[in-house]
Amino acid sequence: MPVAILEGTSLSKRFGALRVLRSVSLSVAAGEILGVVGPNGAGKTTLFGVLAGALRPTEGRVLLNGDDVTAANAARRCRLGIARTHQVPRPFLGMSVFENVLAAAAFGGGLAGQAAQEGAAEALHRSGLVDCANRPAASLGLLDRKRLELARALATRPRVLLLDEIGGGLTEAELDVLVGLVRDLKQDGMTIVWIEHILHALLRAIDRLVCMAEGGVIAEGEPRAVMADETVMRAYLGGVA
Amino acid sequence: MNENARPIFTVAPRRASPAGWIAIVAVAMLAVVPLLCGGPVVDKLTTLCVYVLLAVMWNLLAGYAGLVSVGQQAFFGLGGYFALRLVEAGLPPYPALVAGAFASAGIAVPISLFLLRLRNGEFAIAMWVTAEAFRLLVMFDPLVQGETGTSLLALNAYEPDLRRNLTYWVALASMAAMTAGSYWLLCRRIGWAARAIRDDEDAAASIGIETMRVKRVIFIVAALGCALAGCIWLASAITFQPRTNFGVQWTVFMLFMVLVGGLRSFEGPIIGALLFFAVQEIFGDFGAWYLAGLGAVAVAFALYLPEGIWGALRSRTGIELMPTQVKHP
Ligand SMILES: Nc1ncnc2c1ncn2[C@@H]1O[C@H](COP(=O)(O)OP(=O)(O)OP(=O)(O)O)[C@@H](O)[C@H]1O
Ligand SMILES: [Mg+2]
DSSP: OOOEEEEEEEEEEEETTEEEEEEEEEEEETTOEEEEEOOTTSSHHHHHHHHHTSSOOSEEEEEETTEEOTTSOHHHHHHHTEEEOOSSOOOOTTSBHHHHHHHHHHHTSOOOHHHHHHHHHHHHHHHTOGGGTTSBGGGOOHHHHHHHHHHHHHHTOOSEEEEESOSTTOOHHHHHHHHHHHHHHHHTTOEEEEEOSOHHHHHHHOSEEEEEETTEEEEEESHHHHHHOHHHHHHHTTOOO | OOGGGSOOOOOOOOOOOHHHHHHHHHHHHHHTHHHHSOHHHHHHHHHHHHHHHHHHHHIIIIIITOOOOSOTHHHHHHHHHHHHHHHHTTOOHHHHHHHHHHHHHHHHHHHHHHHTTSOHHHHHHHHHHHHHHHHHHHHTSTTTTGGGOEEOGGGGGSOHHHHHHHHHHHHHHHHHHHHHHHHHHHTSHHHHHHHHHHHOHHHHHHTTOOHHHHHHHHHHHHHHHHHHHHHHHHHHHOEEOHHHHTOTHHHHHHHHHHHHHOTTSSSHHHHHHHHHHHHHHHHOOOHHHHHHHHHHHHHHHHHHOTTHHHHHHHHHHOOOSSOOOOOOO
């Protein structure tokens, strides 16, 4: 059994009376690419929020490399190596594209001076945004804003990268580039958890798949086996019991 | 991606900006004004320094860190009050004025622990309530005599011309130091962090920025600047009245200067302060209606020219005297 780099144990999250996560346990092995699928409202983004420290779980713990980081805030978890992209991009609109990424390299990545600038430039390069570097972030369209989310997360030099639906809206060719990038990042030793609705792209990149529905994990394991699972099929048809 | 395919990035060396040199020369020239000009000019320049200081501080707070406070008069008033108390305790007036400002900034530390948890409108209102609470508390001090207020009579020990010049030099030094200090902060990592927090606080945390710590530093620096302004005001007015020194008009002035001059640029608020100074010279102070008018102009700018005069000029001409952005090489 490989070491788990990121682990969530019986995570629950309630918003008032709404139970969005119901005792979710999830373990991500170092160096693997884990896919996460599930119908809308399943709680996937909420799970990322809890793992990245943006949301406090109502119950449960988050472990990074075996250390309990449940009490650590989002900034600290980022510096410890957990980076995430936001499903709905959240660029710093009053800053340039380069400055968005530079801040990530300087704070999350812990880089200073020239190294920070180079780290930012490389993250922009990898995300395909280098030509927009000096444009205001506010001038980017939705797709480029998603690329900026990716560039910012990469600039923090994460050990675990949480990707939330960054493939939506891309052309087939662009999806190929994205799948290639994700594989390259794995080669570099990064661990990736990827929430994606575009299955054919996801299946080309991942080692393992988790399916969530109604706040719980309903299936996990070998990707094709999970997709063929009967509970998963029913969840996607909208009728999980 | 192929290791060799990665481009090599070089960073352009930072050049000292000509505007920086111009600013240094301007401050040096301003410093010798008392040797050349009469008292009224010196008094007016003292007032101008206070305006610039206030405008730069509010822009640092609201324009760069997104902390829209309508209660900075809390620190303005407290600075003067602490100075009075320190003089009462036996300190000479000028050291007491500077120490009073630092004491007021010290009060910003515990306040920041509570108020910086609030966001946007809640923070703004809480700051205003805080300023009012301090005004009421200070009125309980027998030294202040409630609404009546008091005077910094110890300053009368100085010969009037010397007093006027000393106050001016303190004002000029405070204005120059706080302005240069904020510019220095804004060009550094903490400046990027502040702007990121202003644009999206949660996203800023998600890239590793300790948002509370950054906001606290900016908040305390801005409190110090406002407190210095309050102490200088006390030194030139001599009288201390809770209703004036803790008055909400200071916030209206700051809003006017920053919104008209140009929020989020370094130059804008300074231009706004010059403009406000001119407006004060022409129209004088007409009380409540005058304040309402200033507020209305500020709101009109916020709605129809949100980047202010400087922002509009910048986008039309592309000039930038004191850039705080970092360019991709
Ligand atoms: N801050 C919040 N307050 C209240 N309810 C919330 C909040 N955030 C999410 N929810 C609810 O929690 C549920 C799960 O949301 P979540 O965004 O985690 O789903 P998801 O699996 O990411 O869905 P999608 O595929 O549409 O992105 C939804 O019903 C949503 O309305
Ligand atoms: Mg989602």
